[in-house]
Amino acid sequence: MKKVMMGTEAATMAAKLARVQVVSAYPITPQTVIVESLADIIGRGELKAKYLPVESEHTAMSSCMGASLAGARTFTATSSQGLAYMHEMLHFTAGERVPVVMVNCNRAMAPPWNLYCDHTDSLSQRDTGWIQYYCADAQDVLDAILIAYAVAEQALLPVMINLDAFYLTHTSEPLDVPDQAEVDLFLPPYRAPHKIDVDDPKTYSIVCGADLFNSIKYKRQGDTLAVARLWDQVAEKYNSHFNRLHKTVEAYRTEDADLCIVGIGTAAGTIRLAVDRLREEGLKVGSLRLAMIRPFPLEALQRAIAKVKHVIVIDRDVSFGAEGIVAQEVKAGLFDHRGDLKVTGFVAGVGGNDVTVDTIIPLVRQAISGDGNAVEAGMSLWAEVLP
Amino acid sequence: MQTKIIIKSLAELPTAPTTIGTMAWNQTGDWRYVTPLVADKLAPCSQNCPLGIPIPRYLGAMNRGDVGGGLALLMAHNPLPGLTGRLCYHPCQTKCVRRKIDRTISIQKMERYLGDLATDVTIEKSAIKDRRITVIGSGPLGLSCAFYLGCRGYRVTVLDPSGQAGGALVDLPPEKIDPQALSHEIDRLVRLADIRLETGAIIDFDKPGELPAKADIVILDPTGLPEDFCAPAGAVVCNPFDDEAVTGGIISVQLPQNLAPFKAPMIAHYIAAGRLLARKASDGLRPAGLAQPAADLPLQAVNIDNIKIERFPASGPLVETESKQEGTGDREWALQEAARCLSCGTCNLCLQCVSYCPDSSIRPDGEKDTVAVDLDHCKGCGICAYECPRGVITMEDMSV
Numbered sequence: 001m002k003k004v005m006m007g008t009e010a011a012t013m014a015a016k017l018a019r020v021q022v023v024s025a026y027p028i029t030p031q032t033v034i035v036e037s038l039a040d041i042i043g044r045g046e047l048k049a050k051y052l053p054v055e056s057e058h059t060a061m062s063s064c065m066g067a068s069l070a071g072a073r074t075f076t077a078t079s080s081q082g083l084a085y086m087h088e089m090l091h092f093t094a095g096e097r098v099p100v101v102m103v104n105c106n107r108a109m110a111p112p113w114n115l116y117c118d119h120t121d122s123l124s125q126r127d128t129g130w131i132q133y134y135c136a137d138a139q140d141v142l143d144a145i146l147i148a149y150a151v152a153e154q155a156l157l158p159v160m161i162n163l164d165a166f167y168l169t170h171t172s173e174p175l176d177v178p179d180q181a182e183v184d185l186f187l188p189p190y191r192a193p194h195k196i197d198v199d200d201p202k203t204y205s206i207v208c209g210a211d212l213f214n215s216i217k218y219k220r221q222g223d224t225l226a227v228a229r230l231w232d233q234v235a236e237k238y239n240s241h242f243n244r245l246h247k248t249v250e251a252y253r254t255e256d257a258d259l260c261i262v263g264i265g266t267a268a269g270t271i272r273l274a275v276d277r278l279r280e281e282g283l284k285v286g287s288l289r290l291a292m293i294r295p296f297p298l299e300a301l302q303r304a305i306a307k308v309k310h311v312i313v314i315d316r317d318v319s320f321g322a323e324g325i326v327a328q329e330v331k332a333g334l335f336d337h338r339g340d341l342k343v344t345g346f347v348a349g350v351g352g353n354d355v356t357v358d359t360i361i362p363l364v365r366q367a368i369s370g371d372g373n374a375v376e377a378g379m380s381l382w383a384e385v386l387p
Numbered sequence: 388m389q390t391k392i393i394i395k396s397l398a399e400l401p402t403a404p405t406t407i408g409t410m411a412w413n414q415t416g417d418w419r420y421v422t423p424l425v426a427d428k429l430a431p432c433s434q435n436c437p438l439g440i441p442i443p444r445y446l447g448a449m450n451r452g453d454v455g456g457g458l459a460l461l462m463a464h465n466p467l468p469g470l471t472g473r474l475c476y477h478p479c480q481t482k483c484v485r486r487k488i489d490r491t492i493s494i495q496k497m498e499r500y501l502g503d504l505a506t507d508v509t510i511e512k513s514a515i516k517d518r519r520i521t522v523i524g525s526g527p528l529g530l531s532c533a534f535y536l537g538c539r540g541y542r543v544t545v546l547d548p549s550g551q552a553g554g555a556l557v558d559l560p561p562e563k564i565d566p567q568a569l570s571h572e573i574d575r576l577v578r579l580a581d582i583r584l585e586t587g588a589i590i591d592f593d594k595p596g597e598l599p600a601k602a603d604i605v606i607l608d609p610t611g612l613p614e615d616f617c618a619p620a621g622a623v624v625c626n627p628f629d630d631e632a633v634t635g636g637i638i639s640v641q642l643p644q645n646l647a648p649f650k651a652p653m654i655a656h657y658i659a660a661g662r663l664l665a666r667k668a669s670d671g672l673r674p675a676g677l678a679q680p681a682a683d684l685p686l687q688a689v690n691i692d693n694i695k696i697e698r699f700p701a702s703g704p705l706v707e708t709e710s711k712q713e714g715t716g717d718r719e720w721a722l723q724e725a726a727r728c729l730s731c732g733t734c735n736l737c738l739q740c741v742s743y744c745p746d747s748s749i750r751p752d753g754e755k756d757t758v759a760v761d762l763d764h765c766k767g768c769g770i771c772a773y774e775c776p777r778g779v780i781t782m783e784d785m786s787v
Contacts, residue, residue, distance in 0.1 A: 096403055096404065097403065097404075098403075156402055156403070192400065194402065194405055200405045202405040203403050203405060205685050206405060206406055208404060212400070215400055216400060216404055219400055219402075273612055
């Protein structure tokens with residue numbers, strides 16, 4: 001059914017369609033719409049679920065872990081500072097192998113306080129072991145959450161679905177809402193394989209000596225790496241049900257491109273428009289949206305830029321003392337793969353600065369010619385900086 | 388099964404880091420340097436009771452719905468509950484911890500309720516011994532003494548020269564104790580302990596073949612005989628509270644000054660004196676070489692700071708059920724009142740400790756009405772002692 005929805009409403013709708021059984025969350029701008037409307041839906045009895053109005057994000061994630069271990073399909077949502085407050089429990093949920101699905105609304109980390117779009121919050125949680133997916137639009141939000149449950153429950157790993165603050169959380173877009181019956185076919189109820197059972201008591205999150213520790217982590221690393229392919233397989237299955245494909249990497253006009261612009265989140269759409277404009281000028285440009293950052297979709301990336309000579313990465317985030325985090329990831333993925341490849345990283349569009357076609361084109365020109373307004377800081381070039 | 392499962396390959400590793408099989412092989416008990424000691428302690432009410440009645444225990448039995456069991460527990464320490472329930476100055480109630488929350492438990496009323504019950508109870512008795520004891524006088528001291536000697540298996544006869552059993556109690560005005568209640572109490576005591584009671588008896592110490600001369604011990608009960616009763620020559624004067632040993636012959640019981648002459652509100656003290664005398668007389672009659680039976684260890688007093696009154700909710704308004712007589716209660720009242728007891732120092736299997744133990748190392752004891760610590764695994768964290776709201780569990784240094 002066609003509807004007009006904001007990204008947050010699409011997330012709520014997806015949680016409802018997934019028939020989540022436990023929602024435990026603490027409100028934070030710009031995520032609040034999601035948890036408020038889920039509380040309403042559960043309160044009205046439209047979704048048979050337990051809503052836990054907890055006192056903090058740390059508890060939200062702890063209770064999600066408990067609920068998931070008890071066999072419930074579990075959902076939560078947060079943003080920025082709230083995500084940071086969950087940090088410890090992010091390690092726990094991934095380590096305990098519980099398939100929690102969480103929406104994170106990408107918002108800048110304070111100080112200074114800023115409610116707008118920035119990817120540093122989730123990218124600084126890269127190493128917790130969560131699967132990370134970055135949405136392009138409201139339809140992607142709805143579909144990716146449903147795919148995320150299927151992937152999470154198969155891989156027994158938690159999935160974080162990321163939405164750009166305001167560009168996606170609070171922008172209304174037309175989208176297609178799938179039928180509940182079709183969703184139920186795609187996503188059967190969760191059957192927890194190592195569920196808490198009073199008749200078979202176990203200790204969870206056990207103490208483990210050096211004898212087994214590395215083996216447990218090695219096994220998890222293998223299972224996490226396998227998610228890159230698993231996601232694409234589940235996405236194909238989703239496509240067969242709903243005729244929409246949401247893969248880990250989305251390439252645009254890269255077949256014959258010399259230059260490829262890489263980004264994550266909503267900026268990818270704007271980047272495609274810039275690609276079209278630059279193509280009109282005769283430049284052989286393409287673009288790549290990395291929908292998945294963890295596990296890093298290495299094979300898909302290497303395939304997509306097989307013929308490209310110059311990669312430009314636009315980061316809405318930074319790892320202080322290094323460079324943009326996506327640029328770092330791309331470089332690490334391509335090192336030893338293509339020796340002749342040039343990578344230019346920009347830090348742009350953080351804290352609510354719009355990334356428009358008119359901001360992208362000068363950055364591309366600067367990457368090619370070396371001349372432009374973006375200023376150098378370490379290995380990256382920063383746009384929108386005071387003179 | 389306490390075998391440790393050895394994981395030898397990646398395939399055997401569980402996906403989630405959980406235990407597989409049992410962890411019982413991991414005996415963490417040697418981490419412990421303080422040990423939870425589960426031991427019932429004497430409640431403040433019991434400490435102040437002249438008879439040391441374990442009040443929380445019999446109230447606990449009632450709280451489990453076992454009213455007869457409650458009466459049996461009470462009678463093991465007090466064979467005349469209907470009398471103490473009417474006459475005693477109830478020092479137990481002044482120490483009741485519950486008064487800090489709302490109001491004291493009506494212990495005296497409870498004793499009266501239990502005492503007046505028509506139900507019969509079973510009392511623990513030893514095997515019959517071929518020794519005879521005669522108690523002369525059937526006042527509270529004599530009856531109590533006769534009861535405990537009867538329970539120990541002696542052949543006990545109570546002789547009362549007056550026409551009615553009860554001694555000094557007979558002279559009390561009927562509003563203090565009605566004759567019916569008195570005879571109910573005495574009848575039950577006599578029946579339970581297999582005592583022969585003879586009223587209107589002619590006491591002649593010199594006539595051979597008569598009872599006093601045939602008995603191994605003759606006890607003269609000061610609460611059961613007229614003040615001018617003359618002890619025969621050769622009688623040994625004995626204060627049951629102070630004198631260590633009681634030997635055979637005729638024992639003329641002499642009470643301390645505060646208990647003579649008979650004072651009805653002090654009835655528990657006379658019953659206590661009778662009980663004490665029974666124990667000492669029995670010790671004196673034991674054949675040489677026979678080991679003394681293991682006495683119950685005296686309970687340690689509960690530490691009042693360990694009663695966590697803030698964890699107990701105040702009970703609702705007093706429910707007064709209609710009673711025929713002032714100061715009596717019915718079954719509904721009694722069960723409600725028993726449920727209010729905090730059970731100070733006395734495990735009532737609330738299982739708070741069991742719920743909170745992070746290592747499942749404290750569990751209900753299968754055989755006793757208490758909990759037991761699994762010392763192979765208990766790490767001595769002390770959470771059980773902290774959570775016990777009634778001071779039963781204490782952390783002790785067992786290394787000394």
